[in-house]
Amino acid sequence: MAMPLMKEIKRRATVLMCCYIAVYFSPHYLPMDNLSSTTPTELLSTTTPPAATNPIRAQWDIDNCTILGRMFNFMEDQIYHMFLYCDTVPSLWQTLSQMYAHAHNDARILKLYQDIAQASQSSLGLSVAEFFGYLQACWEELAQYELLTNLPPEAAFLMSKRLARQHTYQFLMGLNSEFESLRIQNHNTSPMPSLYEAYATIDSDERHR
Known part of the structure; x- marks a missing residue:
């Protein structure tokens, strides 16, 4: 900042x-x-x-x-x-x-977006499970500040779907290079796997290495 x-x-x-x-x-x-x-x-x-x-x-x-x-x-x-x-x-x-009144919240929201954008397994030195947990904590805190309940139902539904895909991208982008083939596989799958499906695949691969 x-x-x-x-x-x-x-x-x-x-x-x-x-x-x-x-x-x-x-x-x-x-x-x-x-x-x-x-x-x-x-x-x-x-x-x-x-x-x-x-x-x-x-x-x-x-x-x-x-x-x-x-x-x-x-x-x-x-x-x-x-x-x-x-x-x-x-x-x-x-x-x-x-x-x-919103100065503190705005500062924290900006910090969370920065943390997510800069997050990676290698920079944080985390396992797949730990990296997923780190991102999950950031996403959940952001959700407390940016409530979808403030939107009309239809808009909230569309936004939740967009966020779900965005979270999947953010998780896959932050993985170590050793998971490159699995990352490409997830990107090329149609429809694209959910966040939890992508995590399960990567985590299972890491455990069997």
């Missing part, structure tokens, strides 16, 4: 983490005596301030300013100036979430 991109991801993750700490844990570090019984969580769930004539409006303003101040204090100057227009905790939190 390019260093500027990694630096940006770390910066975004740090911003979100600091704001999270500021809202939920700042009472342990900084006094917040002015806060009412309303918790920061309750304030975050309030999309709009109470009406000006509402008796709790004055305390709401105190709570909002106190928590907002803690969140701003945890930010770097360049980040702080981006969010000056946010005058309530809910609006600031919503903006931060939209901008940074």
Whole structure:
């Protein structure tokens, strides 16, 4: 991963983490005596301030300013100036979430794709069974981040078939050169064997060597 991109991801993750700490844990570090019984969580769930004539409006303003101040204090100057227009905790939190909430997941997804693309038996020093298990773990973790359930049923079915074939290709491409003849045999078979059929063939060959 390019260093500027990694630096940006770390910066975004740090911003979100600091704001999270500021809202939920700042009472342990900084006094917040002015806060009412309303918790920061309750304030975050309030999309709009109470009406000006509402008796709790004055305390709401105190709570909002106190928590907002803690969140701003945890930010770097360049980040702080981006969010000056946010005058309530809910609006600031919503903006931060939209901008940074997926930074960690995106970084992990990118790393998984890199690991899969670079994976091979020889580079990892694994047996066929171990190499298959390594790829399987990467695929399963990716599936947790990129859920097919978010797609319409027909699209999810087509995507699952495409992924199954892609996984077979990735497994065969990463095998040691000693399995070249079996790899070509699997590629030339029509219809192409499933991932598990291809694995069974290669694994059996390795065990009998």
